[in-house]
Amino acid sequence: MKNTVLTFKKAKENGEKLSMVTAYDYAAAKLVDTAGINSILVGDSLGNVCLGYKDTLSVTMEDMIHHSAAVARGAENSLIVTDMPFMSYQSSVYDAVVNAGRLIKEGHANAVKIEGGVDIKEHIAAIVKASIPVVGHIGLTPQSINTFGGFKIQGKNIETAQKVIDDAKAVEEAGAFAVVLECVPEKLAKLVTETLSIPTIGIGAGRFCDGQVLVFHDLLGIYEDMRPKFVKRFAEIGKTAVSALQDYDRELKNGSFPTEEHIYAIDDEIINVLKK
Ligand code: KIV
Numbered sequence: 496m497k498n499t500v501l502t503f504k505k506a507k508e509n510g511e512k513l514s515m516v517t518a519y520d521y522a523a524a525k526l527v528d529t530a531g532i533n534s535i536l537v538g539d540s541l542g543n544v545c546l547g548y549k550d551t552l553s554v555t556m557e558d559m560i561h562h563s564a565a566v567a568r569g570a571e572n573s574l575i576v577t578d579m580p581f582m583s584y585q586s587s588v589y590d591a592v593v594n595a596g597r598l599i600k601e602g603h604a605n606a607v608k609i610e611g612g613v614d615i616k617e618h619i620a621a622i623v624k625a626s627i628p629v630v631g632h633i634g635l636t637p638q639s640i641n642t643f644g645g646f647k648i649q650g651k652n653i654e655t656a657q658k659v660i661d662d663a664k665a666v667e668e669a670g671a672f673a674v675v676l677e678c679v680p681e682k683l684a685k686l687v688t689e690t691l692s693i694p695t696i697g698i699g700a701g702r703f704c705d706g707q708v709l710v711f712h713d714l715l716g717i718y719e720d721m722r723p724k725f726v727k728r729f730a731e732i733g734k735t736a737v738s739a740l741q742d743y744d745r746e747l748k749n750g751s752f753p754t755e756e757h758i759y760a761i762d763d764e765i766i767n768v769l770k771k
Pocket residue numbers: 517536537538539540541578632675677698708710
């Protein structure tokens with residue numbers, strides 16, 4: 496069954512956990528969807544894991560649309576949430592609505608995710624008014640790393656913890672149907688989760704959020720450049736892949752690949768004619 500915003504609402508009401516995993520292409524989307532994950536996030540983390548940038552700031556609307564549309568072709572039941580990239584909404588409410596609309600029309604997303612709280616309340620409300628479901632994203636918002644001075648845990652003192660709470664309330668009041676809480680202390684995430692009537696989806700926000708999100712490449716052990724404390728690697732696909740590539744390299748060089756089972760045959764008579 497297709498996951499929708501109603502799935503998120505019911506999960507919060509019934510105290511059921513929600514799963515979200517990123518994906519950036521057709522094949523990965525098929526795997527995540529087949530695994531029964533509630534939601535696929537086409538995250539702007541594609542800038543890191545697919546495009547090799549050191550942060551998400553260079554990711555464009557065209558990148559997001561391209562990857563989102565590929566994911567949409569591979570996912571049947573997971574709810575597709577696509578990130579609004581840096582500078583696709585900060586500039587104005589108008590830009591926010593137009594670009595959210597492009598992610599739905601051209602990227603075939605079911606919903607968009609947008610970083611920020613109080614500062615972009617109006618933007619979220621306008622997108623929701625345009626009938627586009629919104630997931631908020633507060634705490635450590637990677638598009639603001641230059642303001643934070645790096646990838647730092649947010650909400651560790653009264654002032655910043657209050658900001659996380661204020662942002663959470665703003666996002667809910669603006670009409671978002673869920674909110675991602677990134678890198679905040681567990682007890683603060685628990686308080687936010689108990690305060691809001693929309694589900695919280697945690698990443699580095701502890702055990703008491705209504706759901707969790709992880710990056711596909713982190714969860715499967717494919718990406719080595721960064722290894723945050725909150726990541727659990729449920730497999731070591733990267734190591735398996737390197738070993739398989741080494742086997743391929745060795746076998747083709749020592750002549751044990753390809754074998755007869757991998758070839759296409761042709762009648763010798765035809766070859767003989769060609770040789771004349
Ligand atoms: O882009 C992304 O993958 C994200 C998650 C880290 C929540 O925003």
